[in-house]
Amino acid sequence: MSNSVLRRYTPPTCTLEISAKNSSLSRWADRTVLKHLRFRLHFDDPRLSQASQVTIQGDRTQLEALYEVVATYVQTQLGQTSDSAANRFTPADSAAIQLTAPTTELSLQPQGMTNHQLCLGSLATPTSGAVVKLSTTQLFDLITALDDYSSDAIALPNLGRPRWLTTPTSWARTAAAALVVLGLTTSLTKIFDGSYSLQSSAPITSQEASSADQQVATPVSPVSPEAFSESPAPAAESSDLKPLQPLPPLPPKASGLPGRPNLPTASLPPFPTGAPQISSRPSQPTLPLPAAEVSPTLPDKAAEAPPALPNRIDTPQETIILEAPASQNATPSIASSLPSFNDSASGGSGAIAPGASLRSRTPATDDVDAPRVITSDAEASAFDTIPQVAEARSFFQQAWSAPRELNQTLEYSLVLNPDGTLQQIIPLGQTASTYLDRTGIPLLDEPFVSPLSSNRTPKIRLVLSPDGQVRTFLESMP
Amino acid sequence: MLLVMKPSALPSHFEGLPLARHPDPTQLDNIKAQLDLVLLALEALTGIGSEAMLQAAADLNLASVIADRVSLWRLRQSSPLRKGQGRKKLDVDEARTLVLISCHLAQQHQELIRRAVALLEQLTEQNREPHHAALLGDYLDKFNNTYQERMELGEVTPPTTLTQLALKLLIDLLFYTGSSGPRRLWMALLDRTQDQQT
Numbered sequence: 115m116s117n118s119v120l121r122r123y124t125p126p127t128c129t130l131e132i133s134a135k136n137s138s139l140s141r142w143a144d145r146t147v148l149k150h151l152r153f154r155l156h157f158d159d160p161r162l163s164q165a166s167q168v169t170i171q172g173d174r175t176q177l178e179a180l181y182e183v184v185a186t187y188v189q190t191q192l193g194q195t196s197d198s199a200a201n202r203f204t205p206a207d208s209a210a211i212q213l214t215a216p217t218t219e220l221s222l223q224p225q226g227m228t229n230h231q232l233c234l235g236s237l238a239t240p241t242s243g244a245v246v247k248l249s250t251t252q253l254f255d256l257i258t259a260l261d262d263y264s265s266d267a268i269a270l271p272n273l274g275r276p277r278w279l280t281t282p283t284s285w286a287r288t289a290a291a292a293l294v295v296l297g298l299t300t301s302l303t304k305i306f307d308g309s310y311s312l313q314s315s316a317p318i319t320s321q322e323a324s325s326a327d328q329q330v331a332t333p334v335s336p337v338s339p340e341a342f343s344e345s346p347a348p349a350a351e352s353s354d355l356k357p358l359q360p361l362p363p364l365p366p367k368a369s370g371l372p373g374r375p376n377l378p379t380a381s382l383p384p385f386p387t388g389a390p391q392i393s394s395r396p397s398q399p400t401l402p403l404p405a406a407e408v409s410p411t412l413p414d415k416a417a418e419a420p421p422a423l424p425n426r427i428d429t430p431q432e433t434i435i436l437e438a439p440a441s442q443n444a445t446p447s448i449a450s451s452l453p454s455f456n457d458s459a460s461g462g463s464g465a466i467a468p469g470a471s472l473r474s475r476t477p478a479t480d481d482v483d484a485p486r487v488i489t490s491d492a493e494a495s496a497f498d499t500i501p502q503v504a505e506a507r508s509f510f511q512q513a514w515s516a517p518r519e520l521n522q523t524l525e526y527s528l529v530l531n532p533d534g535t536l537q538q539i540i541p542l543g544q545t546a547s548t549y550l551d552r553t554g555i556p557l558l559d560e561p562f563v564s565p566l567s568s569n570r571t572p573k574i575r576l577v578l579s580p581d582g583q584v585r586t587f588l589e590s591m592p
Numbered sequence: 593m594l595l596v597m598k599p600s601a602l603p604s605h606f607e608g609l610p611l612a613r614h615p616d617p618t619q620l621d622n623i624k625a626q627l628d629l630v631l632l633a634l635e636a637l638t639g640i641g642s643e644a645m646l647q648a649a650a651d652l653n654l655a656s657v658i659a660d661r662v663s664l665w666r667l668r669q670s671s672p673l674r675k676g677q678g679r680k681k682l683d684v685d686e687a688r689t690l691v692l693i694s695c696h697l698a699q700q701h702q703e704l705i706r707r708a709v710a711l712l713e714q715l716t717e718q719n720r721e722p723h724h725a726a727l728l729g730d731y732l733d734k735f736n737n738t739y740q741e742r743m744e745l746g747e748v749t750p751p752t753t754l755t756q757l758a759l760k761l762l763i764d765l766l767f768y769t770g771s772s773g774p775r776r777l778w779m780a781l782l783d784r785t786q787d788q789q790t
Contacts, residue, residue: 192767192776193783196760197753227759228713249713251706254766261772517607548775551610 119148123262125255127159130263137270144521149270153177155259157246168242174269176237179220181260182544187222187230188257218244222253499588502530505563506574507586513554516580524549524578527589534565553578605652609688609778621672623781624682627690628671630768630777632742633761634694636734637708638701648693648700657689673743688778695773702769709766712759722759732758 117136122129134148151174158167172180220235230253232246248256506528524546529538536558541547555576556562566572570591577585615623634640642661649658658664667690668674670682682690698705704727711725723729735758740746768777 188767189776189779189783192764192780194760195784196757226716228709228716228763249710250763250766251710251713254706254709254770257767257772258770261770265771518604519607548608549610551612552607557613 119146119267121263121266123259125258127157127161127252127255128259129156129158130154130259131156132263132267134267134269143268145265146267147270148267151177151269155180155256157248157252159252168246170234170237170239170242170246172237174271177263177269180237181264183220183222184232184253184257184260185544188253191224500566500572500591502534502563502566502572503574503586503588506576507584509562510554510576510578510584510586514578514582514584516578516582517549517552520545520549520552520580522580524553526550526553526555526576526578528555528574528576530563530566530572530574531559532566532569532571534561534563535559536562537571605654605692606685606688608775609691611684611782614684615782620682620687622784623687624671624680625673626781626784627682627687627694628668628673629757629761630694630765631668631690632738633735633758633765634697634701636738636758637731637762637765638697638704640697640701644697645693648696649689652689652692652696654689654692657686658693673745675742675744675746687781691774691777691781695768695777698765698768698773705762705765705769708762712762722755731762735761 117138119132119134119136121132121134123132124130131154132148132151133153134151137147137149140147152171153173153176154169154171156167156169158169218235219233220237221233223231223233225231225247228250230248230250232248234242234244234246238244522545525542526546527538527540527542528536529540531537536556539550539555539558541550553576572591573589575585575587575589577583579585631645642664645664646655646658646661649655649664658667667682667686669676670680672680708727708731711728712722715722715724715728723732732755736751736754739749739754739757743749764777764780767773770776
């Protein structure tokens with residue numbers, strides 16, 4: 115079904131045209147979710163001659179870069195005091211200042227009091243030239259059009275065919291590993307069905323799925339447990355997963371995931387929401403990516419992943435991950451099951467703690483005989499590789515209360531000092547920056563979590579959802 | 593002493609105006625001064641007075657913060673640049689209220705502000721002084737006079753400085769007329785306090 119979207123924003127001196135496809139995910143966002151976005155920006159001030167009216171165009175990334183540059187520039191100008199801006203105020207200087215050499219990157223520089231030079235960078239064309247001169251009112255119109263677009267729509271990154279389908283990469287190996295985990299899980303679930311209380315093991319259809327979760331599965335092929343029970347075999351053959359021991363049964367994650375209690379355990383998230391994170395923030399690969407990319411039925415749907423819903427990544431991953439039995443310490447690590455893949459795939463930068471010492475643990479222990487139901491109130495997850503991750507999560511579960519008008523997930527990277535205080539807070543994205551103070555994140559060097567047992571500075575990812583959910587996981591442990 | 597900010601139940605109108613850490617007294621002084629100046633620019637350009645500001649407060653359901661002329665006067669008087677003694681306090685929510693009022697008024701007078709900026713652009717291109725346009729000339733006169741009346745150092749501030757200030761405020765006002773105006777004004781106030789400049 116073709117859902118072409120054409121939007122035009124027409125302040126007096128420019129026109130921003132958006133051409134995209136409407137993603138079926140729009141129904142669950144308060145804004146339109148767009149994919150395959152292209153934009154055209156016409157600097158068409160009627161006071162300009164036809165020849166002077168310039169048009170540029172590009173894709174989503176370029177549009178976002180443009181927005182970032184313009185918004186930052188505007189904010190910087192507003193934040194200046196009049197004396198620091200004073201040297202631009204003498205009209206006679208405006209001619210002299212025009213000699214500023216354009217840079218090769220997308221950027222804005224002031225020219226006198228009322229003019230600004232927009233260097234187009236990669237958006238430049240032979241017709242447009244490298245530079246567009248904007249008056250203040252033209253600049254205002256440009257930021258207005260960009261603001262309006264931004265408040266209207268969320269654009270998804272364009273994802274081509276996932277690379278793992280064509281080129282075996284370390285991610286693919288991790289993906290294959292996760293697939294095997296799933297498959298084995300499902301097999302074990304079936305084998306041991308009934309011998310312990312696993313809410314999540316009940317057939318999906320018999321549960322009251324939240325409409326969002328179920329509908330999420332609808333537009334893309336829902337991945338049924340049966341599909342997984344078949345696939346592990348071929349996947350296992352193609353990967354070096356043989357040494358992997360049969361895994362302990364899944365705990366009931368339903369209780370641990372308020373708001374998403376009914377994601378079927380053996381079902382993958384229908385969209386690889388991890389992928390966009392990779393493309394937009396390559397320095398922060400997250401574990402959920404491999405599992406999310408695993409489904410072989412969803413290559414075309416990759417583009418559906420809304421960056422605004424990263425919490426969905428974590429959820430399904432948590433259902434897939436197998437908890438170590440409670441005979442372990444309170445912070446089981448999924449790394450115990452997939453250490454080799456992590457070492458190769460994420461280079462130690464994934465959410466799995468390296469050096470997990472549990473890989474040789476066999477399932478023949480009390481895992482199977484006395485399965486534990488994980489019902490810790492802190493939504494114990496396999497990402498609690500160090501206690502501080504769970505502590506951080508508890509902290510924010512108290513502190514975080516989502517503002518009513520917030521409709522995006524906020525993500526932050528929190529770097530800890532060895533003494534448990536915060537060394538650095540990195541908001542990921544504009545909205546996260548804006549809402550930083552509403553999150554309850556303590557100030558740097560203020561008490562936060564308990565001191566670390568080692569002299570390291572872990573980086574914890576904090577994900578705050580508009581519905582009040584808090585997730586944390588270990589990003590890296592340098 | 594910086595406070596650890598816990599998210600509180602802010603009124604919904606304040607939720608777009610976040611605060612990472614509570615401003616210290618110097619920073620708060622800067623915020624007060626800047627807000628008073630933004631309102632001064634609006635007054636000088638549009639001729640509005642306290643009535644319009646109070647009406648804006650009522651329109652925005654912020655009458656609980658600024659109920660009457662006295663409270664409004666007190667808040668504006670809190671600017672460290674102003675003449676006179678008296679209560680100089682302004683708390684963060686009062687600052688936010690003034691931000692919302694300022695942008696609401698700016699939006700109401702968007703056309704006038706835009707016209708003034710466009711005139712300024714034209715005159716600049718032509719290398720002419722701004723007061724050559726009546727709208728701008730009147731604005732600058734009114735701004736200068738009012739500033740000198742109200743501000744402690746008004747009499748001794750050079751007119752060229754005041755003109756520069758007035759023109760910068762005018763341009764800023766244009767950006768506060770947009771839907772992201774309040775957020776941008778708020779961020780600009782906070783940015784400036786970090787620079788610790790007056």
